[in-house]
Amino acid sequence: MKSHRKELSFNIPARRALVNITRDVQAAIDESGILEGLCLVNAMNITASVFINDDESGLHADYEQWLEGLAPEKPYSRYRHNGYEDNADAHLKRTIMGREVVVAVTGGRLDFGTWEQIFYYEFDGKRQKRVLIKVIGE
Amino acid sequence: MKSHRKELSFNIPARRALVNITRDVQAAIDESGILEGLCLVNAMNITASVFINDDESGLHADYEQWLEGLAPEKPYSRYRHNGYEDNADAHLKRTIMGREVVVAVTGGRLDFGTWEQIFYYEFDGKRQKRVLIKVIGE
Amino acid sequence: MKSHRKELSFNIPARRALVNITRDVQAAIDESGILEGLCLVNAMNITASVFINDDESGLHADYEQWLEGLAPEKPYSRYRHNGYEDNADAHLKRTIMGREVVVAVTGGRLDFGTWEQIFYYEFDGKRQKRVLIKVIGE
Numbered sequence: 001m002k003s004h005r006k007e008l009s010f011n012i013p014a015r016r017a018l019v020n021i022t023r024d025v026q027a028a029i030d031e032s033g034i035l036e037g038l039c040l041v042n043a044m045n046i047t048a049s050v051f052i053n054d055d056e057s058g059l060h061a062d063y064e065q066w067l068e069g070l071a072p073e074k075p076y077s078r079y080r081h082n083g084y085e086d087n088a089d090a091h092l093k094r095t096i097m098g099r100e101v102v103v104a105v106t107g108g109r110l111d112f113g114t115w116e117q118i119f120y121y122e123f124d125g126k127r128q129k130r131v132l133i134k135v136i137g138e
Numbered sequence: 139m140k141s142h143r144k145e146l147s148f149n150i151p152a153r154r155a156l157v158n159i160t161r162d163v164q165a166a167i168d169e170s171g172i173l174e175g176l177c178l179v180n181a182m183n184i185t186a187s188v189f190i191n192d193d194e195s196g197l198h199a200d201y202e203q204w205l206e207g208l209a210p211e212k213p214y215s216r217y218r219h220n221g222y223e224d225n226a227d228a229h230l231k232r233t234i235m236g237r238e239v240v241v242a243v244t245g246g247r248l249d250f251g252t253w254e255q256i257f258y259y260e261f262d263g264k265r266q267k268r269v270l271i272k273v274i275g276e
Numbered sequence: 277m278k279s280h281r282k283e284l285s286f287n288i289p290a291r292r293a294l295v296n297i298t299r300d301v302q303a304a305i306d307e308s309g310i311l312e313g314l315c316l317v318n319a320m321n322i323t324a325s326v327f328i329n330d331d332e333s334g335l336h337a338d339y340e341q342w343l344e345g346l347a348p349e350k351p352y353s354r355y356r357h358n359g360y361e362d363n364a365d366a367h368l369k370r371t372i373m374g375r376e377v378v379v380a381v382t383g384g385r386l387d388f389g390t391w392e393q394i395f396y397y398e399f400d401g402k403r404q405k406r407v408l409i410k411v412i413g414e
Binding site: 038040043044046079080082088091092096098100130 | 277312313314328329330332333334335337338342346372373374377378380382387389390392412413
């Protein structure tokens with residue numbers, strides 16, 4: 001069994017933003033030399049998500065509005081977590097969108113449906129954040 | 139390390155429906171000959187989910203009503219994604235229910251608690267959809 | 277490829293509670309002798325979650341209030357599942373928080389960001405429950 005580990009770094013200038021990382025994940029699989037296996041992609045920070053959906057700007061705007069309805073950023077005082085911080089909503093939004101995806105590797109490629117794309121979703125930016133890619137297989 | 143890949147196909151006549159796929163996943167594990175490992179089961183379409191919960195019709199009706207409250211189908215105009223499509227709610231409902239499950243394989247069997255069952259949840263049916271099963275192990 | 281399986285047991289005296297299980301998961305990885313691989317940690321019961329976030333009591337109180345808003349426990353009659361049971365809300369809350377996490381093992385350690393901690397979240401306690409840990413790798 002082979003394994004390969006890679007980190008991606010982000011420093012998003014806004015509080016929230018979406019980044020398509022599909023090519024970065026495929027590049028890590030290429031580097032691993034693994035043809036058949038599983039690939040874990042997870043946010044290493046607890047106020048960010050990794051998820052799979054469509055690369056369509058209307059949908060991304062819908063996510064923004066929908067998550068703000070489910071877990072509003074303000075007033076900051078609505079959350080107990082916000083004593084010294086203002087990012088409780090980021091923890092909740094990340095919970096909805098998920099920490100990680102596990103994807104199949106087949107023939108050295110991401111084994112994806114037509115529209116599947118992997119995204120990093122930042123909910124508390126303006127600082128250094130990381131994503132972990134771990135590939136195992138043969 | 140061995141690996142095995144299998145696709146399941148669905149063409150659900152309704153917009154939304156739940157299908158218990160536990161036996162199909164166990165059949166794929168049987169075919170793989172893998173006794174110890176991990177099994178990924180994921181929707182290959184971005185308007186459908188794979189999740190684990192109880193096979194109980196009351197709960198499934200509760201899911202329907204609950205998801206409709208969290209991400210209403212109509213009016214279609216409430217979503218930016220719905221320029222040429224009407225399925226933005228399907229993307230959001232699938233986000234709540236999840237894209238994938240990862241399950242342990244032990245002694246050649248799904249290593250499950252008493253009530254765990256794997257479901258495919260269609261949110262935008264009346265077309266061909268796919269689920270991917272990837273088993274790795276020995 | 278090696279694999280290792282371990283169960284954790286819980287009997288929480290309250291209906292809902294959070295338990296940090298990070299050390300238990302690391303202990304299972306230690307027992308496995310696996311240095312590089314993946315580790316699945318999942319609730320074996322369908323009214324409990326395993327998730328990763330911050331070990332901060334304010335945030336945990338926020339989760340309680342937020343989940344109660346998204347999937348209220350009462351009135352029990354609001355859910356079709358609650359014919360003979362009263363735990364439909366527990367199935368829905370667990371859906372939001374998730375069934376499982378998959379974590380990378382690197383150099384024999386949980387490959388984690390600074391604040392990542394693994395929690396068991398009980399939504400229907402006062403009975404015996406289980407968590408499964410399955411590690412595969414080399």
